[in-house]
Amino acid sequence: MCGILALINKEEKNNSAELSAACSIIRHRGPDDEGFMTWKAGTAPKIWAGGDTAASTRAFWGYPDLGGTGAFRVGMGHRRLSILDLSPRGHQPMMHAGTGITMVYNGEVYNYVSIREELKQSGYEFHTDSDSEVLLLAWVAWGKDCLHRLNGMFAFTILDPRDGGKVFAVRDRFGVKPLYWYRDEEKIVLASEIKQIRSFPGYKLKLNNKKVFEFLAEGKVDTNEETFDIQVQQIPGGCMATIDLSAPGHTINLERWYELKPKTWTKGDKDAVDNFRNLLQDSVRLRLRADVPVGSALSGGLDSSAIVCLAKRALDESGPHNGQITITACFKDKRFDEWNFAAQVVEQTGADSMRIFPDFTRLLSDMDKLLWHQDDPIPSTSMFSQWCVFAGAADAGLKVMIDGQGSDEQLSGYGGNDLSLYAGLLQKHAWGELMQESKSYKKKNGRYPIGFLLGGAQVLHPWLVGLLPAKYRAVKPSKVKWLKLPGEQLDRKYYKNLRDCLQDQVLGSPLPSLLRFEDRNSMAWSIESRVPFMDVRFVEFTLGLPERLVYRDGLKKSILRDAMTGVMPDAIVNRTDKMGFVTPEEVWLKEEGRDWFREKIRETVEHNPDFFAKDETMSMLEKMISGEIAFSFAPWRILCFGRWMQLMKEYR
Numbered sequence: 001m002c003g004i005l006a007l008i009n010k011e012e013k014n015n016s017a018e019l020s021a022a023c024s025i026i027r028h029r030g031p032d033d034e035g036f037m038t039w040k041a042g043t044a045p046k047i048w049a050g051g052d053t054a055a056s057t058r059a060f061w062g063y064p065d066l067g068g069t070g071a072f073r074v075g076m077g078h079r080r081l082s083i084l085d086l087s088p089r090g091h092q093p094m095m096h097a098g099t100g101i102t103m104v105y106n107g108e109v110y111n112y113v114s115i116r117e118e119l120k121q122s123g124y125e126f127h128t129d130s131d132s133e134v135l136l137l138a139w140v141a142w143g144k145d146c147l148h149r150l151n152g153m154f155a156f157t158i159l160d161p162r163d164g165g166k167v168f169a170v171r172d173r174f175g176v177k178p179l180y181w182y183r184d185e186e187k188i189v190l191a192s193e194i195k196q197i198r199s200f201p202g203y204k205l206k207l208n209n210k211k212v213f214e215f216l217a218e219g220k221v222d223t224n225e226e227t228f229d230i231q232v233q234q235i236p237g238g239c240m241a242t243i244d245l246s247a248p249g250h251t252i253n254l255e256r257w258y259e260l261k262p263k264t265w266t267k268g269d270k271d272a273v274d275n276f277r278n279l280l281q282d283s284v285r286l287r288l289r290a291d292v293p294v295g296s297a298l299s300g301g302l303d304s305s306a307i308v309c310l311a312k313r314a315l316d317e318s319g320p321h322n323g324q325i326t327i328t329a330c331f332k333d334k335r336f337d338e339w340n341f342a343a344q345v346v347e348q349t350g351a352d353s354m355r356i357f358p359d360f361t362r363l364l365s366d367m368d369k370l371l372w373h374q375d376d377p378i379p380s381t382s383m384f385s386q387w388c389v390f391a392g393a394a395d396a397g398l399k400v401m402i403d404g405q406g407s408d409e410q411l412s413g414y415g416g417n418d419l420s421l422y423a424g425l426l427q428k429h430a431w432g433e434l435m436q437e438s439k440s441y442k443k444k445n446g447r448y449p450i451g452f453l454l455g456g457a458q459v460l461h462p463w464l465v466g467l468l469p470a471k472y473r474a475v476k477p478s479k480v481k482w483l484k485l486p487g488e489q490l491d492r493k494y495y496k497n498l499r500d501c502l503q504d505q506v507l508g509s510p511l512p513s514l515l516r517f518e519d520r521n522s523m524a525w526s527i528e529s530r531v532p533f534m535d536v537r538f539v540e541f542t543l544g545l546p547e548r549l550v551y552r553d554g555l556k557k558s559i560l561r562d563a564m565t566g567v568m569p570d571a572i573v574n575r576t577d578k579m580g581f582v583t584p585e586e587v588w589l590k591e592e593g594r595d596w597f598r599e600k601i602r603e604t605v606e607h608n609p610d611f612f613a614k615d616e617t618m619s620m621l622e623k624m625i626s627g628e629i630a631f632s633f634a635p636w637r638i639l640c641f642g643r644w645m646q647l648m649k650e651y652r
Contacts, residue, residue, distance in 0.1 A: 002092070003029030003079040003523070004104040004179075006157040006190040008167055008243055010250050012040050012071035013186075020050065020066055022189070022196040023077035028373070029106075029192060029523045030079025032086075033057060037093040037102050038072035039161055041245070045102045047093055050077075057088035073245060074159050074167060078104040083290050083400060083528055085130040094132055096140050100161045103136045106192055107154030107177045108530065110286035115149055144168070144240060147257050151286070151536055155179040155235075157190050164246025173258045174406075174506065174534055175237025176515050181252065182232050188243060188252065193520070194232055194375040198651055205651040206230045209485055212611070216637055217480045219379030222513040228376050237512070260507065262499070262544035272549055275541065277563040280306070283535035285314040287402050295398040297389050298326035298353070300341030302557055302564070302575060303404025303413075307532055309568040311402065312349040324351040327392045327401075329358055329385045336584045344569040356392040358385045358583060360592045368647065373524040377644040378517065380633040381583040387521045394525035405518055406533035409505035410542040411557040412550050413578065417501055421551055422449065423456030424497030433548060440554035459494045482617040482634075484610060498547045506539065586631045594625055597635055604642025612638070 003026040007019050019036060027034075034050030048066035049058050057063075078092040095102040109115070112131035115138055120126070124137050131152075138146035139158060153176035158168045169190045171179045182189045182197045189197050197203060208230045214220040215228075225234045235241055238258035243251070265272055284307060288294055296308045308326060315321045326346060331337045339355065346353040363384050370387050371377070378384075393401050408414055412421075425434040441449040454472045458464045465473050495501035505511055515531070522529035532538075542550070545559065552558040561573050589597050601621055605612040617638065623629045 002081055002104075002106040003192040003196075004106045004155065004157060004190075005075075005077040005192070005196055006104065006159075006167060006169065006188075007075040007077075008188040008190075008245070009073055009075075010186055010188075012073050014069060014071045016066055016069045016072075016075065018200055019075040019077055022191065022199045023050065023079055025195055025199050026079055026193050027052070028526055030081045031526050032082040033078075033080035033091055035063070035078045035080070035092050036066045037074075037076040037095070037104075037159070038069045039074045039102070039159060039165070040070075040072045041165060044100050045093075045095055045159060045161055047095060047102075052079075053091070054088070057091050060088040061091060074165070076102065076104045076157065076159065081399065081523075081526055081528060083108070083292055084132075085128050086291050087128075089128040090130040090132060092132060094136050096136055099140055100159075101136070101140055102159045102161075103132070103139070103156055105132050105135055105154065105156035107152060107156070107172065108287075108528070109135055109150050109152040109154060110289065110535075111149075111151040113289075144170075144257060147240075153177045153531070153534070155192065164244070166245060167243040169235055169241040169243075170257070171235045171237055171239055173238045173260070173536055174515070174539070175234070175512055176519070176531060176534055178516065178519055179235045180227070180232055181235060181241065183250065183252065184231075188250065190235075190241070194227065194229070195372070197232055203651060205648050212641070213483065213485045215377060215379065216483055216485075216611070216634075216641060219633055219637055220509055220513070221376060221379065222516050223509045237507070260503065260543070261540065262503070262542075263540050264544045265541070265546060265549075269549060272545060273559055273562045276559050277567075279535070279538045279541055280532060280563070281310050281313065283532040283538055284310040284402065286535075287530040287532050288314055288318075290400050292399040293322075293325070293397065294400040294402065295325040295327060295393055295396065296351075297386075297393075297401055297403035298328050298342050298345060298351075299404075300328065300338035300343075300345065300572065301404070301578065302560055302572060303407040303533065305341070305345045305404075305568045305572045306407075306560065306564050307402055307404050308345050308349055308351065309564070310532075312351075313567070324349060325393075325396055325398060326351045326353045327389050327396065327398075328353060328355050329389050330355045331357065331582075331584060333584050333587060336582050338582075341569075341572055341575065344571055348569055354392055354396055356388050358388040360588050362388065363588070363593075364596070367643065369524075370521075371640070371644055371647060374517065374520045377637070377640045379513075379637055379640075381585045381588070381636060383517045383521065385583045386517065387524070390522045390525045390527050390529075393527055398527060400528045400530060401522060402530045402532060403518075404533060405514060405529075405531040406506075406511060406539075407557070407560065409511045410502060410533065410539060410550075411560055412498065412502060413556055414505070417498060417551065417556075418449065418452045419455045419459065420495040420501035421456075421498045421547065422452045423459040423495065424499070424547060426453070426456050427460055427496055436553065444554050459496055482613050482620050484613050498551060499543060502550070503543055506543070585633070585636060589631070589635055590625050590627075597621065597625075597639060600639045600642060601635060604638050604645075607642060608645060611641075 034052040036048040039045040049063040109131040112134040116134045154172045155177040160166045242253045298304045328342045330339045549559045605614045
C-alpha cells in the first residue's frame with residue numbers, strides 16, 4: 001500500500017522540487033521508502049532516490065538523489081508502505097529493463113502468486129517476491145489485457161517510453177484505491193490524494209456548487225467522478241486514462257476497462273449458501289497474505305464478525321500462528337456500544353482485543369487533522385470513530401487491517417431498500433413471495449406494508465401517482481429550506497427491483513464514499529486496509545443472486561446469516577439491529593457539545609452567506625437540540641463544511 005504521483009509537463013521543464021513536494025505531503029501513505037523517475041523523449045527513464053530512501057536501498061540500486069535533474073516531460077513519485085517483500089528489491093518506481101516501461105503502484109494484487117507462476121512458464125524472470133513486479137511484468141506481457149486477470153485493489157500509473165511515449169493511469173474495478181487527475185495549461189497531475197494537487201504552485205480552489213449542495217442537503221459525496229473542486233476529477237473505478245505524449249494537445253482519453261456484469265445464479269439455494277461461504281473464505285485467506293502483522297476492525301456486527309471468524313479458520317488451516325488482533329470502538333453510553341457482541345467473537349476466536357473510546361474531547365482536538373487527511377468534508381462523525389480505530393491499530397503495531405466494508409451494499413444491509421424489493425416482486429408477479437414478505441412485515445411492524453406496495457406500483461406505473469391519496473404517493477422532490485443554493489432540490493432515485501438498487505449502492509452511493517473514508521483514515525496512520533467483501537468474484541456472485549436469498553421474510557443479509565451459522569456466535573447471526581461505526585453524535589449535539597455546535601454553525605453561516613439562509617439554519621439547529629424535530633446529521637455537515645472552508649482559505 002502506497003501513495004503515487006505522475007506529473008506530465010506539456011513542455012519539458014525542470015520542476016523536480018514540485019514533484020518531490022507533492023510526494024512528501026503524503027508521507028503518511030508510505031513512510032518506509034521514497035523514489036522518483038524522470039523521463040524526456042529520446043532518453044531512457046531515470047530513477048532517483050528520495051530523502052526517505054534507506055541507505056541500504058541506495059546502496060543496493062545505486063540511485064542518485066533527486067535534484068538537478070534537468071528538464072523532463074514525465075516525472076513519477078512513489079511513497080512505499082512495505083507489506084510484501086520488505087527488502088530494497090521492492091523499491092519503486094519499478095522499471096522493466098528491456099522496454100523501459102516504468103510503474104508506480106498503490107494497492108495489492110491478491111492473486112499475484114498464480115499470475116507469477118503463469119508468467120514464469122512464459123519465460124519471465126523475477127527478482128523480487130513482490131506483487132509490484134508481477135503487475136509490471138503482466139503489463140509488459142499482456143498490456144491492458146492483464147487487468148482482467150487481477151484480483152485486488154489498485155491504482156497505478158505506467159510510462160511506456162516507446163514510440164514517443166504514453167502514460168497510462170488505471171484504477172481497480174470498484175475504486176477501492178484512489179486516483180485523481182488535474183490539468184492546467186502547463187501540466188497534468190495524477191495523484192493518490194487531492195492535497196498533492198493542491199501543493200503545486202498556482203493552484204486555486206474552484207468550488208463545485210453542485211457537489212456542495214449534494215453534501216449539505218443529503219450528505220452525499222463521491223457519487224461520480226466529480227469532486228468539491230471543478231478542476232479535480234476522479235478516474236472512476238474500472239476505468240483507465242491514456243495520455244499519448246506524441247500526439248498534439250494535452251488530452252486525457254478515458255475508457256472503461258471493467259463493466260460489472262453480475263452472474264445470475266441458477267442453482268439451488270443450499271448450493272448458493274455454500275458458494276457464498278467458500279468465496280468469502282477464500283477472499284479472506286488471500287487478504288491475509290502479508291509479510292507484516294494483520295489485524296481486524298471488529299464492531300460486533302454481522303460483517304466484521306464474519307471476517308474475524310473466517311480469518312480464524314484460515315489462520316488455523318495455515319499452521320501455527322500468533323492469533324489475531326482486533327480493534328473495537330466502544331462508548332460509555334451503552335446505547336452506542338457494541339462490545340457485548342464483539343466480546344463474543346473475541347472469546348470464540350481467541351483474538352487479542354483492543355478497545356478504544358472515541359469521545360467529544362478527542363473529536364475537537366483531531367478534527368482539523370482528520371479533515372486534512374480526508375481532503376473534503378465528511379458527512380457525519382462516524383468517520384471520526386473509524387479514524388480512532390485505525391489510530392488504535394497503529395498503536396498496536398499493525399500495518400494491515402481487514403474489515404467488513406462492502407457487505408451492506410451487496411446484501412441489503414441498509415434501510416430504504418423495501419420499495420425496490422416490493423417493486424421487483426410486483427414486476428415479476430411473484431405473488432407467493434409478495435404475500436410472504438407482506439406477512440413478515442406485518443409480524444414485525446404490526447401492519448401490512450401498504451405504503452411500500454403502492455410505492456412499488458408507482459415506480460412501475462408512474463401514472464398511478466395522480467390517482468392515489470397524498471400520503472401514499474411516492475416521495476416528491478423537495479427544497480431544503482436552510483440552503484440558499486438556487487435551483488437545486490432533492491430528487492430521490494427509484495428502482496424497479498432490489499438488484500438494481502443494490503448495484504447502484506455499490507457503484508454510485510454510498511459505497512464509493514465509504515471506501516474513500518476508509519482509505520484516508522487507514523493511510524493517515526500508515527495502515528493498509530483490506531476489504532474481503534469487495535473481491536470481484538464475490539461481488540459478481542452476490543449481485544446475481546435471487547432477491548429471496550438476500551432479503552427474505554423481512555430479514556436483511558439472509559444468505560450471510562445462513563452461511564455464517566455455526567461459524568460465528570448465534571447471537572450475532574440473529575442480530576437485527578445495525579450500528580456500524582456509530583458515535584453519540586446526537587448526544588454531543590444536544591448535551592456536551594451543544595454550545596460548540598451553535599458557535600461553529602453560526603460562524604459557518606456568517607462566513608458563507610451565499611450558501612445558507614441564516615434564520616432558517618439557526619432555527620433548524622435549535623429545534624433539533626430541543627427535540628422539536630428529529631435528529632439528523634445536517635448540523636454536523638454545516639459545521640464541517642464551514643471548518644473545511646476555513647482550512648481551504650489559502651487556496652481561495
